[in-house]
């Protein structure tokens with residue numbers, strides 16, 4: 001077999017049936033073999049879209065997403081997508097074409113050192129120089145991408161290696177002597193954690209994306225229900241248990257709910273699971289959870305005591321460890337604490353002024369209307385934060401958002417990937433009018449593949465989140481945020497791609513149109529919602545302030 | 556053994572066993588630069604097992620930074636094992652080549668004497684210079700270099716430290 005045929009067979013062995021990609025010179029041998037291989041290749045319109053779509057596919061399904069691009073500019077166009085996946089720990093395999101091995105290092109046409117470029121943004125990467133190494137490399141790449149703390153792996157494949165011949169032998173098992181993730185938590189540490197939990201008066205769970213990627217939602221819910229410990233979520237943790245749950249306090253951090261942040265500040269025991277204490281959730285490090293002992297459960301030892309020094313680290317898989325903790329779980333006597341939290345919840349709910357078409361209203365409506373398994377992707381900025389605040393995510397893998405890198409332009413291609421992985425579910429991208437223009441070309445991909453992805457643009461005619469910071473911290477000097485002077489007509493744009501477009505600027509219009517939007521099963525639908533230009537996301541903890549120093553209200 | 560400086564920083568000698576593959580050195584070096592850790596010296600070579608290379612690194616940092624370095628190194632797929640030798644008993648050596656000016660016969664005599672005190676070898680000679688090879692602990696190598704400075708060092712190169720835990724009283 002040729003190297004290209006070997007890759008195809010190896011991908012099949014790994015269960016790959018979809019690749020998001022874009023062709024080019026040195027990728028042609030592989031493209032040719034994929035052409036009638038039975039593996040479906042989704043032709044995107046920009047390689048960044050391929051990486052994000054593979055990422056959305058992976059996040060929504062729990063499977064490894066696969067994307068491919070040619071050498072040089074094709075490969076560099078993947079970079080933002082790979083970095084996005086890396087920061088949010090999604091399992092991705094990216095395959096890039098490379099110039100022939102004898103040309104490597106000669107600045108050949110469309111040559112870039114993509115393994116060098118992606119070294120700090122991949123979990124691991126490979127440049128295959130010998131056709132004999134393909135099978136083992138593919139096997140390793142998938143194993144590394146999905147095991148331990150998941151992440152993207154890149155395979156760079158020179159064109160002559162794709163053409164070289166070799167026998168196909170696929171290993172059933174592999175052993176990487178230098179890579180052995182820890183899944184089981186240390187029993188002594190688990191015991192110490194239990195002791196601390198039993199002694200706590202004001203315990204609080206802090207849940208991140210690790211709970212979702214390890215599939216530990218059920219264990220988490222059992223633990224919460226048996227012990228009665230309330231829960232706050234990082235952006236990535238939303239949906240790990242239902243946002244409707246009485247003990248769910250929503251997101252903490254910069255745009256967290258007041259009650260979530262107050263709970264962190266007052267808690268005497270923080271049980272952090274699958275999160276990494278990003279600065280967006282901790283605020284000022286020195287005053288983060290000042291009264292709390294911290295238990296930290298994470299599969300990545302390097303996440304532990306990186307930003308916050310913890311008292312009881314437990315390295316291992318969240319699902320594994322939570323199920324151990326559930327075994328001994330008992331109801332805690334923490335009524336006073338719960339009452340305090342419920343009082344905060346009542347006194348400081350999320351609110352906004354209800355006049356005109358408000359973004360918060362749009363999200364609330366969607367949250368009330370959509371089935372529990374609807375998948376919500378977001379772009380980055382205010383749209384993302386309003387979604388996190390006002391949408392009640394009720395199931396894991398229903399929020400798909402670029403948390404770590406904060407990549408504008410992520411949501412729409414990710415929604416395409418999610419829709420392909422979940423053809424029967426409703427998939428929505430909540431967008432800003434800035435972000436959506438970063439990968440709008442993927443409308444063609446969605447139309448061609450008959451993907452009924454819904455795009456809800458919260459259109460404030462500006463780069464809203466930047467405008468908010470400028471309003472609050474830069475004396476209203478609105479540098480480079482105005483989009484309205486050249487705002488495209490999004491309805492016409494949708495039409496030009498043969499998608500469906502609507503524009504609404506009142507709650508009545510929105511309410512009227514939405515049922516029709518949700519019913520569409522064939523074509524992408526774009527709803528351009530003209531919201532108030534000046535609406536802000538509150539509460540807000542200014543960067544570097546403590547979590548209880550929240551700015552409130554008044555747009 | 557290393558001293559703590561005023562910032563709680565301390566020199567650590569770390570030995571890393573890695574897969575002997577291309578690109579591994581770049582991964583390690585990239586990790587240090589990306590995370591803002593400084594490497595004081597670095598030495599890489601093959602071991603008794605040709606599939607494994609060992610790197611000896613000296614780095615400075617407080618406990619927390621060292622712990623992060625240790626964890627981040629372990630996270631790299633090609634890293635097989637990381638040993639921080641600083642806590643135990645270990646042997647370390649370094650080799651230097653030093654080319655010193657010899658302006659006159661007296662200087663040449665002096666330099667030869669210094670060389671013999673430090674058990675350095677003369678490995679090259681010319682009318683204007685002597686080249687010495689010295690091996691030993693970093694402190695000894697540095698002491699000799701210090702002594703030679705007043706004669707004028709034309710050129711100098713060091714291997715960086717290599718280190719190995721002592722066989723008896725090894726921790727693991």
Ligand SMILES: Cc1ncc(C[n+]2csc(CCOP(=O)(O)OP(=O)(O)O)c2C)c(N)n1
Pocket residue numbers: 379380381382383384406407408409431432433434435436458460462463464465466
């Ligand atoms: C690729 C990229 N470039 C720049 C930024 C910085 N940034 C963060 S939010 C934001 C504004 C987003 O505007 P828009 O998409 O209209 O969303 P809104 O905040 O108005 O909801 C910008 C520019 C980013 N996150 N990503």
